[in-house]
Amino acid sequence: KAGVTQTPRYLIKTRGQQVTLSCSPISGHRSVSWYQQTPGQGLQFLFEYFSETQRNKGNFPGRFSGRQFSNSRSEMNVSTLELGDSALYLCASGGTDSYEQYFGPGTRLTVT
């Protein structure tokens, strides 16, 4: 089975811009979760989608949003980028037992 794929792998954006990141889960998985990883805050949960519905949300401002499509692919959007949004954004795919999550390689976002 192919693993979790994330595109793009690297992004450089300017403060104030917006960005969209994409995640394709493992085939057959319906749960997609997003996490932000920074040196200061570590790994933090952003949100989780299941069957196109957001089931859970972490403590992030409304500038962070996401969606899931009928094929389980998910996108994450960050509007009005701030320097502090520079991070590795990880997507995780979950199957029937969605507590077991498999991570993609991440998208490294740099905001200048």
Add this chain to the structure above:
Amino acid sequence: AQSVTQLGSHVSVSEGALVLLRCNYSSSVPPYLFWYVQYPNQGLQLLLKYTSAATLVKGINGFEAEFKKSETSFHLTKPTAHMSDAAEYFCAVTDAPSGAGSYQLTFGKGTKLSVIP
């Protein structure tokens, strides 16, 4: 809210020595527990998981972990360190699902393992 504490942000061991990475969690109910490994510029790879089936859990690459409820611990061990084990290791916990059936992982701050030849 769940929390996870990993003792030691950086651990160094000699090649061939025992690896011991410590993890303590806060929960009154036995949760699901995980260890992930992250190599530079890569995502997280699941090493092993505890889901209440057995207290001693074996994972990939020779790693294992023991769940000790009385100590709220889930320490990761490997008898013999290899150079290829050098990476960052994360302990994570999740509670029973939310009402909507969602599981949210809470991670420790990570422990960077160095292996000295």
